[in-house]
Amino acid sequence: MTQRLVSAVGLSMAPAVVESAPPRRRGPAVRRPLDFYETAPWQVDALVDYLPELEGSVWEPCVGDASLLTRLRERRPTLGPFTTNDIDVAKRADYHLDAARPDAWRAMGQESGRPDWVVTNPAFGRAFDILQHVVGVARFGVVLTVRVSFSEPIRKGGRGPWLARHPPAKRITLERCSFTANGKTDSATTEWLIWANVPLQPPFLISAFGYKPERSPRSSVSNRHAR
Numbered sequence: 460m461t462q463r464l465v466s467a468v469g470l471s472m473a474p475a476v477v478e479s480a481p482p483r484r485r486g487p488a489v490r491r492p493l494d495f496y497e498t499a500p501w502q503v504d505a506l507v508d509y510l511p512e513l514e515g516s517v518w519e520p521c522v523g524d525a526s527l528l529t530r531l532r533e534r535r536p537t538l539g540p541f542t543t544n545d546i547d548v549a550k551r552a553d554y555h556l557d558a559a560r561p562d563a564w565r566a567m568g569q570e571s572g573r574p575d576w577v578v579t580n581p582a583f584g585r586a587f588d589i590l591q592h593v594v595g596v597a598r599f600g601v602v603l604t605v606r607v608s609f610s611e612p613i614r615k616g617g618r619g620p621w622l623a624r625h626p627p628a629k630r631i632t633l634e635r636c637s638f639t640a641n642g643k644t645d646s647a648t649t650e651w652l653i654w655a656n657v658p659l660q661p662p663f664l665i666s667a668f669g670y671k672p673e674r675s676p677r678s679s680v681s682n683r684h685a686r
Contacts, residue, residue, distance in 0.1 A: 497523065498580050498604070502633055503530035505667035506578075506602065506651050509631050512659055513538070515575030515599060518567070520544045520558035520589065525551070527580055542571045559588035564596050573598055580604035587618050594625060600655035606647045607632060629653040629663045634671040 507513065514537060519528050522543040531538055544554040544567065553571075556563035558581070577597045581589050586605050593601050610630075612619035635648040653659070 498527040498530070499636060499671075500526075500530045500533075501670040501672060502604070502636075502649075502651075503527060504534065505631055505633060505665075505670045507531070507534040509662070509665050509667070510602070510629070510651075510653060510659070512599070512655070512657055513576060513578070513602070516540050516542070518542045518544070518571075518574040518577045518597070519579050520563075520577065520593070521546075521579045521581045522552050523547075523550060523580075527578065531578065542567065542574065559585050559592075561592050564592050568596060575599045576602065578602040583609075587616065587621075591621065594654055597656070599657050600628075600653055602651055602653050604649055604651055607650050608647050609652070625654065627652040628655040628659050629665070631665045631667050633667050636671060 513535065517528075517531070517538055517540075519525075519541065520543075522528065522545045525543070528541060528543070542554075543552040544556055544558060544563070545552040546555065546557050548555045554563075554567055556566060558564070558579075573596060575598050577593045577600075579589070579602070581603065583606055586603060586609060590601070590603060609618075610622065610627075612622060614620070629651075630653075631651040633649050633651070
């Protein structure tokens with residue numbers, strides 16, 4: 460830390476006063492357009508291992524680069540068919556609708572029918588808006604990746620009262636990872652939250668330790684969180 464000596468040596472018997480440079484303030488983190496981040500394969504592995512009931516048709520309303528669905532197909536080839544959506548028209552998807560709007564779900568349902576599961580990693584700021592609509596769409600259940608703070612029962616926006624009425628059936632808490640592949644992590648880790656209309660096998664509160672690949676301090680960051 461830069462320091463400046465104020466009193467002159469030998470001119471005063473008073474103790475020297477040391478001024479510290481003001482702390483540097485960090486600006487707000489720059490988010491990617493539409494809050495898009497890839498889903499790491501190891502995060503999907505934890506979901507597949509702890510949710511054996513995930514079978515049948517799947518909708519992915521925030522498909523992005525399809526990293527989540529790609530790993531799901533690899534780990535569970537019996538899944539499908541898949542219906543995809545993304546608000547970004549540049550992304551490859553069956554639909555390009557705003558998943559936070561109820562009319563988007565009505566449109567997809569009229570054309571594709573109800574899915575067995577909805578599995579997605581949405582933009583964190585839109586997760587609750589999407590969740591409120593999707594729980595009434597899926598036959599078997601809904602799976603979302605969110606920050607662990609999502610479960611905090613806050614009144615703002617109505618999320619706390621809604622979660623009190625619709626608690627998730629299972630939580631799979633993940634190790635923290637870099638969203639941007641530069642080694643920096645978010646202020647909180649993430650987890651899979653599962654709302655189910657079918658019985659689920661225990662355990663119901665999972666700490667998914669050991670899925671994140673280890674790396675040496677000199678190696679580059681290989682995992683990127685997504686959306």
